Amino acid sequence: MTGRILVGITGASGATYARRVMEQLAEAQVEIHLTVSALGKRLLFDELGLKRVDADALTAGRGELVTIYNDKDVGAAIASGSFLHDGMVIVPCSSNTLGAVAAGITDNLLKRAAAVTLKERRRLILAYRETPAGHIDICNMQRLSEAGAIIAPLSPGFYLHPKSIEDLVDFMAGRILDLLGVEHDLSTRWEEYQAQQRMPT
Ligand SMILES: Cc1cc2nc3c(=O)[nH]c(=O)nc-3n(C[C@H](O)[C@H](O)[C@H](O)COP(=O)(O)O)c2cc1C
Numbered sequence: 169m170t171g172r173i174l175v176g177i178t179g180a181s182g183a184t185y186a187r188r189v190m191e192q193l194a195e196a197q198v199e200i201h202l203t204v205s206a207l208g209k210r211l212l213f214d215e216l217g218l219k220r221v222d223a224d225a226l227t228a229g230r231g232e233l234v235t236i237y238n239d240k241d242v243g244a245a246i247a248s249g250s251f252l253h254d255g256m257v258i259v260p261c262s263s264n265t266l267g268a269v270a271a272g273i274t275d276n277l278l279k280r281a282a283a284v285t286l287k288e289r290r291r292l293i294l295a296y297r298e299t300p301a302g303h304i305d306i307c308n309m310q311r312l313s314e315a316g317a318i319i320a321p322l323s324p325g326f327y328l329h330p331k332s333i334e335d336l337v338d339f340m341a342g343r344i345l346d347l348l349g350v351e352h353d354l355s356t357r358w359e360e361y362q363a364q365q366r367m368p369t
Pocket residue numbers: 177178179180181205206207208210214261262263264265266297298
């Protein structure tokens with residue numbers, strides 16, 4: 169597939185998920201339009217050691233596919249409904265950004281792009297990361313889901329017998345790519361696992 173996907177990275181834990189999703193988008197030759205919140209930048213540093221938003225480091229060297237936008241620039245191209253794209257994923261998505269998008273607050277570019285994606289009835293995926301999910305977050309998830317967004321908690325499955333953290337990250341990244349409609353060969357499919365194990369059905 170080729171296409172155009174918006175990626176938002178917020179200050180929730182799980183920057184490694186964002187990197188894996190972006191690597192796979194780049195592998196699929198998808199144009200990536202990236203914006204990172206202020207706390208998202210901190211988490212890129214804390215969890216991945218990135219001192220700046222580094223397109224090459226986030227795509228295994230395919231940075232030419234990435235356009236990075238300043239999160240303070242709410243007038244950037246992706247803030248407009250006229251910017252055509254195939255969907256947006258916020259990964260990881262903080263409780264703060266979830267709440268703001270649910271309330272229609274657009275005080276940074278990431279939130280504005282998400283609000284516009286919703287109003288234009290395009291695919292919006294929020295890969296939520298907080299636990300436990302408080303009542304307010306649950307209400308916000310319901311509101312967003314009713315508005316057409318997909319809530320995809322970062323909650324990997326264990327039925328494929330993961331052997332490493334990378335396996336767990338790949339599972340979630342694969343599920344997110346499925347939701348975006350982007351082909352990948354990450355190991356996520358129960359059907360294939362069952363076939364390999366020759367399990368009785
Ligand atoms: C090290 C660290 C880890 C954090 N992890 C989470 C998290 O997993 N989920 C969450 O909702 N907020 C988390 N936060 C808090 C958010 O960063 C904070 O609410 C921030 O306002 C989010 O801003 P943003 O939504 O604009 O990125 C974390 C903060 C730090 C410093």
